[in-house]
Amino acid sequence: xxxxxxxxxSAGSAAGPGFRLDHAAVKAWLSEKDPDALEAxxxxxxxxxxxxxxxxxxxxxxxxxxxxxxxxxxxxxxxAPSRDLDRYRMEAEEILASAWEAHRLGxxxxxxxxxxxxxxxxxxxxxxxxxxxxxxxxxxxxxxxxRSDDELRAWRAAGADRYLLRFETxxxxxxxxxxxxxxxxxxxxxxxxxxxxxxxxxxxxGVMVGIPGQTWDTLAADILRFHEFDMDMIGVGPFLPSxxxxxxxxxxxxxxxxxxxxxxxxxxxxxxxxALTRLVCPDANIPSTTALATLDRAQGRELGLMRGANVVMPxxxxxxxxxxxxxxxxxxCVNETATACQGCLEGRIRSLRRRLGKGPGGRYSNAM
Ligand code: SAH
Numbered sequence: 620x621x622x623x624x625x626x627x628x629s630a631g632s633a634a635g636p637g638f639r640l641d642h643a644a645v646k647a648w649l650s651e652k653d654p655d656a657l658e659a660x661x662x663x664x665x666x667x668x669x670x671x672x673x674x675x676x677x678x679x680x681x682x683x684x685x686x687x688x689x690x691x692x693x694x695x696x697x698x699a700p701s702r703d704l705d706r707y708r709m710e711a712e713e714i715l716a717s718a719w720e721a722h723r724l725g726x727x728x729x730x731x732x733x734x735x736x737x738x739x740x741x742x743x744x745x746x747x748x749x750x751x752x753x754x755x756x757x758x759x760x761x762x763x764x765x766r767s768d769d770e771l772r773a774w775r776a777a778g779a780d781r782y783l784l785r786f787e788t789x790x791x792x793x794x795x796x797x798x799x800x801x802x803x804x805x806x807x808x809x810x811x812x813x814x815x816x817x818x819x820x821x822x823x824x825g826v827m828v829g830i831p832g833q834t835w836d837t838l839a840a841d842i843l844r845f846h847e848f849d850m851d852m853i854g855v856g857p858f859l860p861s862x863x864x865x866x867x868x869x870x871x872x873x874x875x876x877x878x879x880x881x882x883x884x885x886x887x888x889x890x891x892x893x894a895l896t897r898l899v900c901p902d903a904n905i906p907s908t909t910a911l912a913t914l915d916r917a918q919g920r921e922l923g924l925m926r927g928a929n930v931v932m933p934x935x936x937x938x939x940x941x942x943x944x945x946x947x948x949x950x951x952c953v954n955e956t957a958t959a960c961q962g963c964l965e966g967r968i969r970s971l972r973r974r975l976g977k978g979p980g981g982r983y984s985n986a987m
Contacts, residue, residue: 634667642839680717691799694861696867726933728980741769808824829857853896924968
């Protein structure tokens with residue numbers, strides 16, 4: 620049986636007796652192999668999900684508004700040195716049309732995501748937020764990377780509701796290696812998350828499972844950090860190597876922790892991380908990620924939803940742009956039209972006997 624299965628629930632965790640969730644226990648669960656113990660973990664994550672956020676699966680329409688990026692992240696295909704990418708920045712009208720499509724399909728919110736692109740100016744984004752708010756009841760989530768407080772305040776004032784900024788890893792040494800600073804500007808995503816919360820955003824974060832250099836201790840610390848920060852939204856997906864990046868080529872070997880400590884970027888470990896995230900953050904919105912669906916096209920989405928997740932982010936970017944937003948290769952559903960995608964997801968959600976969420980699906984509107 621699981622070495623983590625000891626006595627009582629940890630502080631703040633919603634997990635029942637038998638689920639002690641301190642660092643040692645989370646770490647032990649992450650490398651648990653016993654099928655009976657894992658079955659107990661899945662059931663507990665699903666029970667806590669149902670008790671705290673219910674059976675609704677919220678759909679967020681994802682619009683990938685620009686593939687330009689000034690950063691040099693070692694994991695991401697959009698990084699500035701990827702010179703062979705056919706970069707794009709959507710026009711305001713195109714973004715509005717995509718948001719309208721999300722609304723037409725019945726989604727309660729839209730996520731505007733991009734590389735870190737200074738061409739997406741403060742005023743351009745503020746105008747888009749105002750226009751979407753005028754035309755639709757959609758909640759708006761931004762995922763535009765590290766931006767100035769001035770920009771973040773202006774976007775919040777224009778009506779943006781939420782901001783996604785994954786901290787990627789809680790290990791500061793690994794973070795600096797895989798996410799180099801811009802010259803003269805130290806990157807501190809935790810600080811930005813704090814400031815955005817003070818500005819009134821719902822804040823979302825997350826990590827990749829199995830990024831080279833991530834150890835079991837690091838991933839356990841990441842999960843406990845979600846709890847400490849009381850994050851509103853948490854995305855946990857597998858790291859998928861992109862051949863355009865240093866972590867996707869043969870040189871990646873140099874980044875790996877020794878085999879005993881390196882976390883694999885596989886489906887099972889990702890599902891354990893999702894389940895444990897649900898146990899430590901019972902009422903957070905947790906997506907079943909596209910990266911997980913990419914790793915397991917047959918049932919990745921469903922397994923995420925069965926093991927703690929309650930959100931899916933269908934892509935509503937025009938197909939012609941989507942294929943050019945290549946964070947990692949082979950992204951699931953990249954050629955599906957938004958309408959086809961909606962039909963497929965609805966079927967998958969109903970097959971799990973779950974409901975389509977209505978309305979914006981904010982953290983505090985999930986309350987049971
Ligand atoms: N520029 C924004 C949005 C980035 S894309 C930002 O930096 O916040 C959103 C997320 O995709 C990233 O935060 C990262 O966790 C994830 N991602 C990037 N490259 C990936 C890869 N190769 N495999 C899996 N996920 C990746």
